[in-house]
Amino acid sequence: MDPSLREDLLEAICLLTRDSQRSPGIREIASALDKPEGEIQSGVTTLAADGDVIYENDGTVTLTATGQELGKRVAKKHETLQCFLSEILGMDRSSASDEACVLEHAVSDDTINRIGTYMQSPPRRWSRGQGAEGHDTSPLPALTDFNEGDNLIVSGILGRERASRLLDLGVVPGERVRIKRKLANHALVVQIKGCDVALSPEVAASICVERSG
Amino acid sequence: MRFALIGNPGVGKSTIFNQLTGLGVEVNRYPGTAVALETGNVCYKKEKFEVINLPGIYSLDGNTDEEVLVRDFLLKGDADALIAVLDAPRLERNLYLLLQVSEFELPMIMIVNKMDEAERLGLSLDIGRLSGQLGVDVIGVAALQGRNVDRIVPAALGTARPATVRTPYDHHIEAALTSLEKTLSTPRHKNLLALQGMSQDPLLIDTAGSIAREIEQRHRMSVHQIIATNRHNYARTLASDVVAIGESKRSFDVDSLLTRTMPGIPILVATLGFMLLSVFVIGSWMERIIVSAFTNGVITPFASLGLPPLATQVGLSLLVALQAGLGIAFPFVFTFYVGLSLLEDSGYMTRAAFLADRAMHRIGLHGEAIIPMVIGFGCTVPAVMSVRILKTRREQTIAAFLITMVPCSARTVVIAGIVAAFVGILWAFSIYLIVFVLIVVSALFLSRITPGEQFGMIVEMTPLRCPQARLVLAKSWLRIKEFLFIAMPVLVITSIALGLFQYFGIIDAFQAIVEPLTTSLLGLPAYASTALLFGIFRKELAFETLAVLAGTADLGSVMNGVQLYTFAIISVLFVPCVSTIAVLYRNLGARIAVLASLYSLGLGIFIGALINFLMK
Incomplete structure (x- = not known):
């Protein structure tokens, strides 16, 4: 049997079982996969022979432990891919689903995990300073690029040692800051959380900011 | 009985300390550091109590001498009651430290100092509401004028209790904390420190270290950063609930001369x-x-x-x-x-x-x-x-x-x-x-x-x-x-x-x-x-x-x-x-x-x- 048909079948049975809380019959599976019942019938028979499903006498299909595991895995791949295609790449949901149906059979578990991690926290712009990965090298505006009186929002801090004291003082991503004083050498006094903080130019240059809306 | 004053630098801890203790203050170098620790005595109802003025710090998660000293002090539970001093006009920033202190689950009371300055700035603080949110007694004080300073010692004696407020952390951090608590049965505040690489317990630091690496990979930010951000955000939520901003009496800003x-x-x-x-x-x-x-x-x-x-x-x-x-x-x-x-x-x-x-x-x-x-x-x-x-x-x-x-x-x-x-x-x-x-x-x-x-x-x-x-x-x-x-x-x-x-x-x-x-x-x-x-x-x-x-x-x-x-x-x-x-x-x-x-x-x-x- 075609491995992708096997995966499709297991995935469909897995999802149908989960949604309706009972074992589906051949007809339901066929309509879920939009395939003729005959093809499903023979597929399920093969699966039963392989020990992936149990084909009950009442015509319903139940997954065995191995079938259950494979089915779940494929379902997760589908979900992740569909989400990635629609949320991150901006495809519309139904074509994302169709595409995911094809890709899910070829994609490795590792790729899926990496896509999953990526989607939980897409690389924010300020990750630049963490260096080694360095996929985003576009120059970001730092505190020193703005002038006295500007209202800004912190988007990140470059470099970790310094970050600790800055974090304690409230310089965290998303926080509002206002430049109260800027000297010729770019030493700054910023107001953050109601407190004035004096910063050396090199410290100020390590704080990435955006103009607040 | 021993009380310890804890708070950010410049919140008026020393003023309060001096008003409580009067003369006869001793300064000891804490063993192994260059940080001075002031100790004095306060008499209340003919009983003598010791008051310690801990050095002003911004956080308990750092590695400066002062931060390490205060952290060790809290971990040892050296005081019978903590008196956390906060600065009313800068309440939000000060709550950051308070949220950390609360996690140590030591009996404490809280003082919001400089109420007079907050009033001048047109800020009004709902002390009762703050007390309810944090689960400890809160006293609004204006130490420079001596307002409510007399209420501090009775409160520290009578109603000090562990704060109930807890920062809701990112779900990965929370999950890590729960799993550390379950597997090693270590308390939450120690687990939090361990996730940020601070612990004496080799097993804890090892386990927490590997969890932390995983979280850092997912978030692309250090655990310390995640935790700090969560705390700051929660501090903002708390503060915005109790501070009402009104009309401030604008005075001349001397800094416009001094910092140019x-x-x-x-x-x-x-x-x-x-x-x-x-x-x-x-x-x-x-x-x-x-x-x-x-x-x-x-x-x-x-x-x-x-x-x-x-x-x-x-x-x-x-x-x-x-x-x-x-x-x-x-x-x-x-x-x-x-x-x-x-x-x-x-x-x-x-x-x-x-x-x-x-x-x-x-x-x-x-x-x-x-x-x-x-x-x-x-x-x-x-x-x-x-x-x-x-x-x-x-x-x-x-x-x-x-x-x-x-x-x-x-x-x-x-x-x-x-x-x-x-x-x-x-x-x-x-x-x-x-x-x-x-x-x-x-x-x-x-x-x-x-x-x-x-x-x-x-x-x-x-x-x-x-x-x-x-x-x-x-x-x-x-x-x-x-x-x-x-x-x-x-x-x-x-x-x-x-x-x-x-x-x-x-x-x-x-x-x-x-x-x-x-x-x-x-x-x-x-x-x-x-x-x-x-x-x-x-x-x-x-x-x-x-x-x-x-x-x-x-x-x-x-x-x-x-x-x-x-x-x-x-x-x-x-x-x-x-x-x-x-x-x-x-x-x-x-x-x-x-x-x-x-x-x-x-x-x-x-x-x-x-x-x-x-x-x-």
């Missing part, structure tokens, strides 16, 4: 200049009184006792040491500390640091380094001790080297006693100028050759306020006590040792050996080398010894102007005093102590020889 290059820099120079000049004038006046009183009252009677020669020698050395110590300590060092405390308590010091940042960068330091440098004008010992506020070894090394060159009170005495008195006041100022130039040149040189990196200044500018006389005096007193305890024993011991050397003729032998150097290279009389040697022990001793050896107090009659000038500049530059070498060794290690001593020795002799050569 113009007129900020002239103000800075004038302020520091005025302070040093006042110390000089007041100090010389007081010194004359103390020294003559001591001579007439103690030394002359002792000398006329007619004891055996060895006993007389030892006794006189001891008395001279005491006299010199008191003659420096109170007039100069104490006056200086009063000025310094005024600058610090008014909040001006942070403005000075900001303005000095640019100049300090040129010499491989940053704004914060101005604080040890200014302290150095008073006494080099505490100045070297204070370089630990600089974050990197490189900055500490450069600063320590430069501080040993800053003319301290004792060197001021030498300059005043020799040059200002016998050569001329302008020549005295020229010594300051030369020393200043040498400091800058040395700094440029040191910043090139010292390995390591620069950290940069991150300083909270505490709001400007009027310093309180009592706090300023209390602080100066604590500092002078420190000076007396460190410097006095060294003074007494070295003075007695020198007395014995002299008695057994060792000094004469030394003088004979270095005579060629003294007379030909520096153009000074042979006995000047002995005076310089004495100066290593205490700078001002160089001046006194010179007078004794010359056989007259009128130095102008035995040495010419060039010789006096050369002598003064050498003794100002050459080798920091023994106490300084001792603190250099303790704080920065033997290598730096030796290098700094040799450097200044070489510099002193070189400049002395140069002046002798040019002016001869």
Whole structure:
């Protein structure tokens, strides 16, 4: 049997079982996969022979432990891919689903995990300073690029040692800051959380900011 | 019962501490650190309670000496009740520390200080609501006016309890905390610290470390950053719920003058200049009184006792040491500390640091380094001790080297006693100028050759306020006590040792050996080398010894102007005093102590020889 048909079948049975809380019959599976019942019938028979499903006498299909595991895995791949295609790449949901149906059979578990991690926290712009990965090298505006009186929002801090004291003082991503004083050498006094903080130019240059809306 | 005050720097902990405890405050160096811990007693209903003023910190997750000290203190549960002090106008930022403190689950009460300032700014705080949110008793206090200070001790005794407020962390952090709690059954606050790499427990740090790495990979931010962000966000939620912002009474913002290059820099120079000049004038006046009183009252009677020669020698050395110590300590060092405390308590010091940042960068330091440098004008010992506020070894090394060159009170005495008195006041100022130039040149040189990196200044500018006389005096007193305890024993011991050397003729032998150097290279009389040697022990001793050896107090009659000038500049530059070498060794290690001593020795002799050569 075609491995992708096997995966499709297991995935469909897995999802149908989960949604309706009972074992589906051949007809339901066929309509879920939009395939003729005959093809499903023979597929399920093969699966039963392989020990992936149990084909009950009442015509319903139940997954065995191995079938259950494979089915779940494929379902997760589908979900992740569909989400990635629609949320991150901006495809519309139904074509994302169709595409995911094809890709899910070829994609490795590792790729899926990496896509999953990526989607939980897409690389924010300020990750630049963490260096080694360095996929985003576009120059970001730092505190020193703005002038006295500007209202800004912190988007990140470059470099970790310094970050600790800055974090304690409230310089965290998303926080509002206002430049109260800027000297010729770019030493700054910023107001953050109601407190004035004096910063050396090199410290100020390590704080990435955006103009607040 | 023991209470401990905990809070951010500048929230008024010390004011409250002083109002609670009155006089009789003890300062202990916490074992193994340079951080001072103030301890005092408070009486309530005829019972005595101990109050500890923990150093001001911003966070419990850091690695500065202060943060480690406070964290250890909390982990040990050394206090029966914590009194968390928060600053009403900056409540949100202050709640960040409070959220961390709450996690230690120690009985506590909370004080929101500076309610008066918040009212002036048009902020109104709902104390009852805050108390409900946090699950502890909260008292609104205006310590400067004494408002509600009397409620603190009864509350700490009666209603201290662990806060119920908990920061909701990111779900990955929460999951990690739960799983650590389940598998290792360690408490939440220890798990939080362990996730940020702080724990003594090898199993915990190992497990937490691997979880933390996983979380960091997912979030692309350090666990510390995630936790800090969560806390700040929660603090904002809490604060926005209890603080209502109304109309503020706008007053003139003095910072618009102080933090600009113009007129900020002239103000800075004038302020520091005025302070040093006042110390000089007041100090010389007081010194004359103390020294003559001591001579007439103690030394002359002792000398006329007619004891055996060895006993007389030892006794006189001891008395001279005491006299010199008191003659420096109170007039100069104490006056200086009063000025310094005024600058610090008014909040001006942070403005000075900001303005000095640019100049300090040129010499491989940053704004914060101005604080040890200014302290150095008073006494080099505490100045070297204070370089630990600089974050990197490189900055500490450069600063320590430069501080040993800053003319301290004792060197001021030498300059005043020799040059200002016998050569001329302008020549005295020229010594300051030369020393200043040498400091800058040395700094440029040191910043090139010292390995390591620069950290940069991150300083909270505490709001400007009027310093309180009592706090300023209390602080100066604590500092002078420190000076007396460190410097006095060294003074007494070295003075007695020198007395014995002299008695057994060792000094004469030394003088004979270095005579060629003294007379030909520096153009000074042979006995000047002995005076310089004495100066290593205490700078001002160089001046006194010179007078004794010359056989007259009128130095102008035995040495010419060039010789006096050369002598003064050498003794100002050459080798920091023994106490300084001792603190250099303790704080920065033997290598730096030796290098700094040799450097200044070489510099002193070189400049002395140069002046002798040019002016001869």
